Amino acid sequence: xxxxxxxxxxxxxxxxxxxxxxxxxxxxxxxxxxxxxxxxxxxxxxxxxxxxxxxxxxxxxxxxxxxxxxxxxxxxxxxxxxxxxxxxxxxxxxxxxxxxxxxxxxxxxxxxxxxxxxxxxxxxxxxxxxxxxxxxxxxxxxxxxxxxxxxxxxxxxxxxxxxxxxxxxxxxxxxxxxxxxxxxxxxxxxxxxxxxxxxxxxxxxxxxxxxxxxxxxxxxxxxxxxxxxxxxxxxxxxxxxxxxxxxxxxxxxxxxxxxxxxxxxxxxxxxxxxxxxxxxxxxxxxxxxxxxxxxxxxxxxxxxxxxxxxxxxxxxxxxxxxxxxxxxxxxxxxxxxxxxxxxxxxxxxxxxxxxxxxxxxxxxxxxxxxxxxxxxxxxxxxxxxxxxxxxxxxxxxxxxxxxxxxxxxxxxxx
Numbered sequence: 001x002x003x004x005x006x007x008x009x010x011x012x013x014x015x016x017x018x019x020x021x022x023x024x025x026x027x028x029x030x031x032x033x034x035x036x037x038x039x040x041x042x043x044x045x046x047x048x049x050x051x052x053x054x055x056x057x058x059x060x061x062x063x064x065x066x067x068x069x070x071x072x073x074x075x076x077x078x079x080x081x082x083x084x085x086x087x088x089x090x091x092x093x094x095x096x097x098x099x100x101x102x103x104x105x106x107x108x109x110x111x112x113x114x115x116x117x118x119x120x121x122x123x124x125x126x127x128x129x130x131x132x133x134x135x136x137x138x139x140x141x142x143x144x145x146x147x148x149x150x151x152x153x154x155x156x157x158x159x160x161x162x163x164x165x166x167x168x169x170x171x172x173x174x175x176x177x178x179x180x181x182x183x184x185x186x187x188x189x190x191x192x193x194x195x196x197x198x199x200x201x202x203x204x205x206x207x208x209x210x211x212x213x214x215x216x217x218x219x220x221x222x223x224x225x226x227x228x229x230x231x232x233x234x235x236x237x238x239x240x241x242x243x244x245x246x247x248x249x250x251x252x253x254x255x256x257x258x259x260x261x262x263x264x265x266x267x268x269x270x271x272x273x274x275x276x277x278x279x280x281x282x283x284x285x286x287x288x289x290x291x292x293x294x295x296x297x298x299x300x301x302x303x304x305x306x307x308x309x310x311x312x313x314x315x316x317x318x319x320x321x322x323x324x325x326x327x328x329x330x331x332x333x334x335x336x337x338x339x340x341x342x343x344x345x346x347x348x349x350x351x352x353x354x355x356x357x358x359x360x361x362x363x364x365x366x367x368x369x370x371x372x373x374x375x376x377x378x379x380x381x382x383x384x385x386x387x388x389x390x391x392x393x394x395x396x397x398x399x400x401x402x403x404x405x406x407x408x409x410x411x412x413x414x
Contacts, residue, residue, distance in 0.1 A: 007023065007072065008023050008181075009076065009178075010077065010078045010079070010376035011063070011077050011376075012372040012373035012376070014041055014044075014211060015044060015210060015212040015235075016040070016041055018058050018059055019062065019373045020035070020036070020066040020077070021037075021066060021373045022067070022069075022070040022074060030358075031357055031381060032360065033358055033374075034069065035065075035070030036360075037061070037065030039058045039065070040058060041055075042054040042058045043058055046212050046231065048082070049169065049172055052168075052172065059172055063077070076181045077178045077179075078181040079169060079182075079184070079376070081161050081166075081169065083187050083215035084213055084229055085161055085162060085165040086126065086159050086160065088157060090157055090158075091158055092153060092154070094152070094153040095153075096150065101146055102146065102147050102148075102152055106144075107144070107152075107154060110154045114158070120160065124160060125159070126160065126184065126185050127158070127159045127184075128159075129158075129223055129224060130154050130155065133154055135147060136149050157223065157224060166183070182376075182379075184380075186215070187217040187227040188379070189372045189375030189376045190206050190208045190329050190353070190371045191206045191219050191375070192375040192378050192382075193329070193355045193372070194353030194355060194356065194368070194371055196356065199219070199323070199325050199327065201221060202322070202323040203220035203321060203325070204219055204323060205313060205325065206218075206353065207309055207326060207328045208329050209234060209330040210330045210332065211234050211235045212236075213232065214229070214233055214330075214332070215227060215230075216228050218313070218318050218322060220318065220322050225316075228312050230305075230308055232304070232305065232308075234256075234330075234331050237256060237297075237332075238252045238256055240301065241294070244293075244297055245275065247275050247276065247287065248276070255273070255294065256335075260294050260335060261291065262295070262335055262337045262340075263336065264299070270290075271290065273288075274288055275289055299341070302341060303345065306345045307345075324347065324349055325348065326346060326348040326350040327353040328351070328368070329353035329371040330368055330371065334352075334368060339351055355371055358378075
């Protein structure tokens with residue numbers, strides 16, 4: 001078996017870091033992480049390539065580190081597309097059925113007709129998923145294939161990326177001497193990595209708090225339905241800490257990770273620590289910070305994220321069809337008490353989303369910041385498993401205008 005078939009590699013192109021993961025299947029069919037590489041995301045701003053040469057160096061370094069750990073050279077890598085440059089929309093198409101029974105070809109034809117709309121000019125489709133069907137006006141059809149009808153209506157959820165953003169991603173990665181496999185929307189990848197089967201079926205919200213942006217994705221009945229993003233993330237909290245106390249960004253990031261909490265404790269005013277100051281008027285060049293003061297800075301920022309979350313869920317149109325389950329992931333999910341605060345503010349069952357179904361003997365522990373890269377790995381492995389059992393139609397090729405990935409959970413596209 002070639003390296004390309006035996007191993008899978010993923011690349012999360014974030015705003016603050018690049019994360020490359022190489023994984024394989026062990027003898028028990030468990031996904032094992034065998035290589036993990038990081039680098040600062042230079043040349044990338046808000047998920048957009050801003051400097052080719054710097055971005056290529058950052059990506060190449062992360063890939064090389066992962067290859068060194070895995071002790072192999074990868075030929076192909078699957079990459080994320082940032083929620084900042086991906087749009088997800090709903091489309092409906094009604095078509096006549098030329099024969100008595102509905103075939104898979106009829107669903108494919110309805111998608112082809114959708115794809116002819118002007119909206120898709122200068123765009124690349126990443127994911128297309130039929131999420132609802134109606135036959136002769138009757139809704140609630142789960143799988144129309146084989147059923148009788150005169151007219152079929154299909155509702156699609158389609159995620160697209162601007163063609164130039166797509167080309168910039170491809171150019172940067174291929175210039176690191178690797179081929180591109182699939183390009184996966186980061187919001188979809190996060191959900192795949194952290195949601196369990198019940199959450200995927202009954203419906204859940206995934207809140208991914210990154211360095212410079214926060215994205216919200218909604219899943220239900222095994223389908224990815226909705227996504228929205230705001231230009232606000234963990235770096236904004238870090239900057240506020242740095243400004244308030246007059247310390248460097250790096251020092252502020254350290255105390256945020258080690259000491260910050262969004263839940264106030266009675267003993268917080270008694271707990272303090274010293275941090276080097278950048279204020280030269282401070283003779284001792286150190287500043288004393290209490291956990292209570294830190295709480296007063298951090299908690300309002302997270303409150304604003306949760307207020308935005310409530311508004312977005314409400315306007316999504318899916319609030320009534322999903323369970324009250326919120327899964328928080330991304331680097332910002334590691335803030336102490338964030339799941340408790342979310343539950344209190346939103347009245348949602350809230351938990352931290354750690355990547356599931358993986359094992360690793362590497363020194364680096366897998367945490368919510370790895371969700372996107374691991375979600376890409378998981379989705380591609382699942383598709384490969386599905387391909388062994390089912391005939392996948394010719395849409396799933398890089399030669400086509402778009403790719404569709406089969407939903408292995410309920411035999412729908414996602």
